[in-house]
Amino acid sequence: MQSVKIVEVGPRDGLQNEKRPLSAEIKLELIRRLAGTGLSAIEAGAFVSPKWVPQMAGSAEVLAALDTTGAIAYPVLVPNDMGLDAALAAGAREIAVFGAASESFSQKNINASIAESLQRFASVARRALDAGVKVRGYVSCVVGCPYEGRIAPHKVADVAKALADLGCYEISLGDTIGVGTPASVREMLDAVLDVLPAGQLAGHFHDTYGMAVANIRAALDVGLRVFDASVAGLGGCPYARGASGNVATEDVAYLLAGEGYHTGIDLTKLVDVAWFIADALGKPPASKLAHALGRQG
Ligand code: HMG
Ligand code: MG
Numbered sequence: 028m029q030s031v032k033i034v035e036v037g038p039r040d041g042l043q044n045e046k047r048p049l050s051a052e053i054k055l056e057l058i059r060r061l062a063g064t065g066l067s068a069i070e071a072g073a074f075v076s077p078k079w080v081p082q083m084a085g086s087a088e089v090l091a092a093l094d095t096t097g098a099i100a101y102p103v104l105v106p107n108d109m110g111l112d113a114a115l116a117a118g119a120r121e122i123a124v125f126g127a128a129s130e131s132f133s134q135k136n137i138n139a140s141i142a143e144s145l146q147r148f149a150s151v152a153r154r155a156l157d158a159g160v161k162v163r164g165y166v167s168c169v170v171g172c173p174y175e176g177r178i179a180p181h182k183v184a185d186v187a188k189a190l191a192d193l194g195c196y197e198i199s200l201g202d203t204i205g206v207g208t209p210a211s212v213r214e215m216l217d218a219v220l221d222v223l224p225a226g227q228l229a230g231h232f233h234d235t236y237g238m239a240v241a242n243i244r245a246a247l248d249v250g251l252r253v254f255d256a257s258v259a260g261l262g263g264c265p266y267a268r269g270a271s272g273n274v275a276t277e278d279v280a281y282l283l284a285g286e287g288y289h290t291g292i293d294l295t296k297l298v299d300v301a302w303f304i305a306d307a308l309g310k311p312p313a314s315k316l317a318h319a320l321g322r323q324g
Contacts, residue, residue, distance in 0.1 A: 031247075031288040032068065033279060034199070034229065034255045035061050037304065038089075039070040039104060040273050041261030043082045045308060051085040053307050055092055060300045061258060062099050065291040066276075070123070070255075071101040074110035080265055090117040102163055106137050111151050115158060122155050123199075124148040125165040126190060128183040131174035132167055132203070136266040145189050152193040164190030165231065169200045169215050170207035173267045180218035188222040197229055199255055202242065204270040205235030209245035216249050225250030232274045234260060234313075239274030240282050247286070254279055259301035260313030275314030277301055299323040 038058050042049060049057075054072070061069050071093060072086025086103060093101050095118045102121040105111050114122055126144045127133040133141050152162045168175075169183045187198045200219065202212070212230075219228060230246040230253070232239035243254055260275035280292045294316070301317040302324070312318070 028287065028289045030252070031283050031290055032253045033066060033276060033283075033290055033292065034068040034070065034102075034253060035066045035258060035276055036070040036231075036255045036273060037061065037257040037259065037261050037276065039073050039083070040255070041257040041259070041304075043073065043080050044262065044265050045082060047308055048082060049307060051088040051092075054085070054089050057258075057300070057304050057307075058089070058093065058101075060296075060303060064293050064296040064300060067098065067291065068100040068102065071103055073104035074114045074117075075104060075106050087113055087117040090114070090119060093118075095120045100161075102161075105151055105155075107147050108150055108154070111154055115155075115160070119160060121161040121163065122151070123163040123165055124151055124190070124193075124195070125167065126186050127167040127172075128178050128186050129168040129172035129175050132172050132266065135174065136167065141186060145186075145193070148190065149193050152195065156194050162193070162195050164193070164195030164198045165201055166190065166198060167201045167203045167267075170202045170211050171204055173204050173270070180215045183215055184218040184222045187219050187228075191223055191227060197227055197253065198223065199229040199231045199253075201231040201255075202233055202239075203267045205233035205239065207232070207242050208236075208238050209241050212242045212245050213249065216246060216251070220249060226252070229253035229255060231255040233262065233270050233272065234274045235271040240278060243274065243279060243282065244286075258297065259305050259317060261304065261308075272313050275301070275312070275316065277314045277316040281316050295320070295323050
């Protein structure tokens with residue numbers, strides 16, 4: 028049986044756009060419950076400016092309370108050297124730098140052009156790798172941009188390759204506003220696969236138009252075996268207005284089980300976590316599965 032890895036991004040991507048701020052205790056409880064479902068990678072927070080994304084304040088407290096040396100990876104987002112210093116001090120063993128294939132989105136999201144961002148990431152990646160810390164890379168707006176519309180696939184390939192050249196072991200390709208369909212996702216992936224192997228790529232789909240599961244199926248067809256997802260379908264980017272949540276982890280796990288892939292995830296436990304975080308946020312889970320199976324605990 029082939030394996031597919033799910034990178035749980037709920038505690039970061041899922042919570043970064045929520046109006047109701049959650050305490051570090053609730054975030055930690057969420058992460059601990061997720062860790063009990065069989066997930067092997069859980070994005071635990073972001074070392075970004077709290078003025079830009081107040082929801083991620085407290086990420087140091089959260090990360091410092093986790094066992095970052097065990098079997099489960101707890102990557103955190105890092106935009107610059109200052110964020111890296113704080114992440115290392117909190118015990119990070121894996122970080123993620125995040126760029127974009129769209130100039131406008133790069134400016135709005137991290138206040139830098141694509142070229143400037145790659146310069147920043149070069150320093151961050153070198154220092155992280157020297158400290159024995161793994162570095163993942165994100166490319167946002169791989170199909171469309173909230174400010175520029177359609178993004179040419181070759182631009183995605185260029186940024187993905189640049190991040191790989193900086194030492195990122197994996198590049199996560201983000202359909203930030205969820206506009207992709209299997210055809211446009213395939214076209215984008217074909218361009219990226221011309222410069223990087225499928226084994227170095229991950230798919231990161233938001234479900235704004237309900238296409239995320241179909242897009243994952245399309246990405247599986249061209250060899251991708253790592254997907255980001257967010258429990259209860261939480262998520263969105265504060266700098267991508269209209270972008271809805273990430274594809275729900277439980278929906279992805281259900282798809283993958285049905286397609287015959289091993290994920291190591293206990294679906295019943297995962298649905299329980301979806302209801303836990305939905306209750307904490309005061310809204311129902313966005314996934315199909317949480318409603319189909321109902322409350323488990
Ligand atoms: P800037 O304003 O250009 O930064 O922001 P600066 O270097 O000029 O510093 C300004 C102030 O920010 C200073 O504080 C710095 O100390 C502070 P002041 O002197 O004014 O008090 N500062 C920091 N504080 C804490 N941690 C730091 C840090 N750096 C500077 N690391 C910056 C530039 C990159 C910091 C800012 O734009 C930022 O934090 N952006 C993050 C935006 C973000 O988190 N977006 C969401 C994540 S991306 C995403 O969701 C997409 C993804 O899911 C994939 C997909 O879906 O496509 C990954
Ligand atoms: Mg995202």
